[in-house]
Amino acid sequence: MAYIAHSKNEAGFVHLLAIHLSEVSQIMSEFCCKTDYKEIFKITGLLHDFGKYQPAFQHYLINGGQRGSVPHSSWGAAISALNNQVEAAFAIDGHHKGIPNFSDLQNIYQEFKEPTHSVHEIKHQFFDELQINENFFFTSKLNFTNKLDREIFIRLLFSALTDADWLDTENHFNSSLTKKRNTRAFDPNYLIEKIENEFNKKSKLGEINKLRNKVREYAVSKALEHTGFYSMTLPTGMGKTLTSISWALHHARHNRLNRIIIVLPFISIIDQTAKELKRIFGEEWVLEHHSNFNEDEDANKDIANESLYNTAYTKRLATENWDYPIIVTTSVQFFESLFGNKPSRCRKVHNIAQSVVIFDEVQTLPKELVLPTLTMLKNVQNVMGTSFLFCTATQPAFEKSEGFNGIENIQSLVENPKEVFEATRRVNYYSVNEYQPVSIIELSKNVIENDGSALCIFNTKKQALLFFNQIIANTNCRAFHLSTTMYPAHRKEVIENIRTCLRNKEKIIVSSTQLIEAGVDFDFPCVYREIAPLESIIQSAGRCNREGKMTEMGSVFIFSIEDSGAPNKQYRALAEFANGLYKGNEKLLFEHAFFGEYYRKVFRLFIPDDKKNIEKARLGFNFKTVADAYRLIENTATPIFILCDGSAELYERIRYKPTLSRADYRAMQQFSVQVYDNFMKENLGKMGKEPQGYWKWYGTYDKDYGLSANPILDTLIV
Secondary structure (H helix, E strand, O other), X not given: OOOXXXXXXXXXXXXXXXXXXXXXXXXXXXXXXXXXXXXXHHHHHHHOOHHHHOHHHHHHHHHOOOOOOOOOHHHHHHHHHHOOOHHHHHHHHXXXXXXXXXXXXXXXXXXXXOOOHHHHHHHHHHHHHHOOOHHHHXXXXXXXXXXXXXXXXXXXXXXXXXXXXXXXXXXXXXXXXXXXXXXXXXXXXXXXXXXXXHHHHOOOOOHHHHHHHHHHHHHHHOOOOOOOEEEEEOOOOOOHHHHHHHHHHHHHHHHOOXXXXXXXXXXXXXXXXXXXXXXXXXXXXXXXXXXXXXHXXXXXXXXXXXXXHHHHHHHHHHOOOOOOOEEEEEHHHXXXXXXOOOHXXXXXXXXXXXXXXXXXXXXXXXXXXXXXXXXXXXXXXXXXXXXXXXXXXXXXXXXXXXXXOOEXXXXXXXXXXXXXXXXXOOEEEEEOHHXXXXXXXXXXXXXXXXXXXXXXXXXXXXXXXXXXXXXXXXXXOEEEEEOOOOOHHHHHHXXXXXXXXHHOXXXXXXXXXXXXXXXXXXXXXXXXXXXXXXXXXXXXXXXXXXXXXXXXXXXXXXXXEOOOOOXXXXXXXXXXXXHHHHOOOHHHXXXXXXXXXXXXXXXXXXXXXXXXXXXXXXXXXXXXXXXXXXXXXXXXXXXXXXXXXXXXXXXXXXXXOOOOOHHHHHHHHOOXXXXXHHHHHHOHHHEEEOOOOOEEEOOOOEOOOEOOOOOOHHHHEO
């Protein structure tokens, strides 16, 4: 009989099992990043649906039945484990439900330890149909001296299997979808030509432009090194983004790498970075992958443009596995895929192999996750041949040092950082009341008396809101409020209004939380910043005299506020620690060497070895435990959809749908505010759950404050 892998497609054809196994094996072979891995990649592909040779599974496919009623993954996993192919066993067992913990795999091993007559029969059918000698499967052995390298190899194998299986199954059921993937091959020569054309358009005059060119030329001169770890520490305004991508393209060409992945901490940065790259390289070369971007919506703006529509469709498919030349994504998407265990999340991991990964503003990583994250990156580099570039204005001391198990060798792409930082100094730092706490009233008087526009940044929504209220009550000066109590589209609108006022030289005062620190290219003559961790102070200063066009230095005032709060205990501790280091000697905030010294002390004093035991779980091959423990954003929150003029058309489109698509939810995120559970409990009478399952706000939504004008309740909003 002919064994079946999948039931009939629309054309009426079944998917033969032998063909499916051979095709998945072939696709996996093509995914393989090192020749040493090729044999086990092929073996895993061939064995992954071994369990479908069960008569019960064939009966289920032909006659129907409850989905999942005849498990099959455990059979291939057991055969692999029994023959010491443990890496394949993990990947095969998890290719539908997720990579298991080691104890769960052991249970499968025990169940199949004494093969039954049916197992022997299935093995006979399998080898007979595929015309393969059984010995072929059990000759490949990989010797990893480092257990964590072996762990990341299992993740790589699992990812490759998941993607290959989905792609081949998709081709059976919907071959037209497969054709739409149609991914453009990475072409570094073409992309280098494009970015060089961009640099040629820029002015070569002036000291800053000369310095930018010098910095870029040096970075590119270091591109012909082997894959590894690199750093680029540059102050705001030095063209860090394009310089890093220029290096990455030359480095990828030299090392025959497959793509560039740009990882950013904030969606606001992604929006502008992706827009700039699309302008330089073309829409078809750059893929955005984050929760707020909707490729389908972008295409629907011009549905008559077939090229645009097809590109958007291809991109939506590419978010599943990152098979694209240039990807711009979030830290959450990147790291929680790398540490994850679910097929949909991990499907893209094999395309991180043999790539250049650029981390921008990497210092935003939660401190308790720094060590397990760096260890994972070291394992990825060893096993997958990936190059990593850390880009920031305050380079964390990620190098290995006494008491800190960091990265052995990070090569700098900046020849003389001290010289660059000194040449680009644009601000002076001052204390307010010598850092003794001031009241909101005192601070507002100080700011109002200032001649020019001012940006004031607070650690909590409560203080930002109280300050805004004080400003509008005591001055005719135009004021703006920015915080996460406002839905993203509202924040974007306010940000554009602020930019317009600044261009028109209108005096304004902006009260904001730290959401403004990165990715929002404001240029204020004066910035006030509540004491914060060092990276936040420097990022805030980057919003002051950003373009260096002022005849005098910009002014950054650092203050402590009465009744202050903080996002968490560690944030407060780091803020006070940093303040203790530069207090009375603010010139340290200009010195590049000070940043490294600060982080070395922080890593020794504030970072536990691994309080979540992530590395211990990885050493034990407990993949589910690792996935549950590694969270860049700890607190779970619920999105509340705001019905307003901007979202009215969207609401009419979705309100009567029985179920909502991923594209619908993406579109809704632009008009949603994330809130914690306590906010939900406090405001249940002001919201309702729609039939499709999402929450809709019925309370007031203020044009200045957003969802809430209550400073206490604001602490319950993300």
